Amino acid sequence: MAAQAPVQLVVGLGNPGPRYTETRHNAGFWFVDALARKHGGSFRPESKFAGEATRIRLDGRELWLLKPQTYMNRSGQSVKLLSAFYKVPVEAILVVHDEIDLPPGDVRLKRAGGHGGHNGLRDIMSHLGGDFLRLRIGVGHPGHKDEVVDYVLQRPSRDDEEQILHAIDRALDVMPEVAAGELERAMHKLHSK
Template identity: 45%
Template sequence: MTAELKAIVGLGNPGEKYTKTRHNAGFWLIEQLLRESHASAKSVSRLHGLHAQVSIRNQAVHLLMPMTFMNVSGRAVRALMDFYKLQPEQILLVHDELDLPAGTARLKRGGGPGGHNGLKDTIRCIGREFARLRIGVGHPGDREQVLGYVLSAPGKADAQALDNAVYAGCRAIDDWLERGWDYAVNRLHSSN
């Protein structure tokens, strides 16, 4: 039996210049959940980010977009955990994933950072026991191009694929809340 989902944290960078970049895939998913819930996030300084509490499948869920910049996201996740007395197992962290093709979404529990600095800082602050929703953004092919790649906007085809992955991620969250983790994983991984 897996823990009940209580909070979803989308990783990204604050500011207009980062809004459409691949690195903000986590923010895109939170923004979609806010639209679907007819809600808006408010700046909460003690949480170091934009926060909302919404109802998804008749369950209260905290949504957070850290405004700390990607590489120090962990302190916002820790602040959310401490303030609302959450366990890492109750948190879903949504982030861009270079190792998945653009448009692929995958759920995962635990694991290492895989070179992702936002994950690395979150693991440093709360450990590895949180769930992840990985939004595939593809890889530029050359390791030296990664930073420029994740901090740039995708082309039209990749942008549509990423929108589809965000939508699939939102449906997986619905499935987790309604039918459980295993069902959500199986359905997402067989359909996306």
């Protein structure tokens, strides 16, 4: 595997507005909000990027954090605007999203890949290709594919929510390695409970 570029941009996926704030589909927003809080960032609306953005310092590295405000299925627009403006290469982008194929409490880091039916990833890939990092936050599966849309747009049970927040905390702990491009090390720490 080629060396991983240090991460310059962390994109949390979700839907804007109070109706969606606590839904499973907004796990990506939950993560970047927690990352910003931990490192003293505060999101501001950035209309030129069709999103909310902030900059943080993590172990001496500057990172952009972005929450697209375009709704999930048009997330790529916002990511492309910011990454083009600041000349962030696609391989230096980490996209954080909810993952129905992982149970709540599971979190996985991976490089590149398909969209797995996730509309936010699908749209980012249509704008930038697929060579970005993904942090997949498990939210569980409703059991039948016809129920997925309603499921991800609902708030998780209290137990599931606790598990998801615990997974986010574990992922926050490996962000120094991720930001430095030490992907193997980050994966080892994150994936071995």
